[in-house]
Amino acid sequence: MDKQEAKVVLQALRPNDLNTHQPAVIEALVFVENDPELKAWWEAQQSFDRKVAEKLEKVPLPADLRTTILASRKISQITPQPHLALWVAAAAMLAFLCVAGTFMQISATGPLAQTDYNATVLPLLNHDAPALAMTSPDHDKIAAWLKEQNAPMGTLPAGMTALPTVGCQKFAVHGHTVSLICFVMAGGGLAHLFIVDQEALSDPPGNNAPEFNQVQGWSTAAWSDGHMSYLLATQAGSDALRGCL
């Protein structure tokens, strides 16, 4: 090993992390002890490394990242991974539902009453843990995914544009495509927004102001804007819900 090779090895080491069984490292450390110039070079290098590490440690973190990660966990946790046998059973059930669903859609045409719509979509939230097709805190990525899926995507209220998203999904309800976007609220709870074309509802909510309700243990707000109708639901209470809008 020459001096340059010793320098290359030393660059990979930290003073508090010298435990090694690598002969090259041991050789480089012996080299340092016998060469004052190399020792001085290594000390300067360590000082440089320490300062860079200190700066890196101060790179600011996004304020909502931790909350978003923990909210995602909540969803993942309540949606356990089934074993292979369960996958097979689920696939069989899915095939059955597809066939059954075809017939249901034939017999279930026309718009839904708002109460029926609520009663259909709220259970999809699976007690605050919906299955999401894609996860991202980025609104643009959520919008891009929904667009790619030809799922409805209207205009969010100003208060909601500032909330980080957890992810999204699309459903077919009564022959209509429904988008679902999950948000992390300021207090840390989840808010779920369903978006559907207004034509899917026989009595869509009004355009002027959100209609607040309590449905099946959910605090909800419903409104229409343009061609779309929106249903926002949370289990964090009506005050938290109003805070989103």
Added chain:
Amino acid sequence: MHSLDFEEIVDRFYPMLYRFALSLARNEADACDLTQQTFSIWATKGHFLRDGSKAKSWLFTTLYREFISSRRREMRWPKEELSEVEHELPAAMPETVDCLESVQVMEALQSIDETFRAPLVLFYLQEHSYEEIAQILEIPIGTVMSRLSRGKLKLQQAFLNRQAQADANIIRMPMRRAAKEGEPSHG
């Protein structure tokens, strides 16, 4: 770490994972996605990892794989020997780092070729030995050493370039004013 409690793991590792992700992805939104996706995978698969002490390496490895996967192109890792590294390594410049903000240091790291950036950031996060870095990036130890060495050289060059740019801006400003003063007035 004995317990694999999710919240503890998030609190312990998400800052470092995010900073690693930010250095790779070079923008905040993608870095958040990568970090969130990594913990999402942990939430569904982490229970298979019985040895909690391996959580750290598992998370960094997963994040790096997710990044590579998101790039949708194969990474080539040519084997590098110690002897291939530049012969003249410059003296380190600790004082140069003092003049920079943390965000500028991150930007300098982001400007470095990805081949060198990943081991360099893992090294500076101070959580991994070079042996662990080799495991996370799935490259030989000798390659980690040579990339760290070259990476530091490139980082020092990036700092020098920034400093030169800053100096040039300081010099250019009065010159611009002088030129403006020399312009004929209109009206």
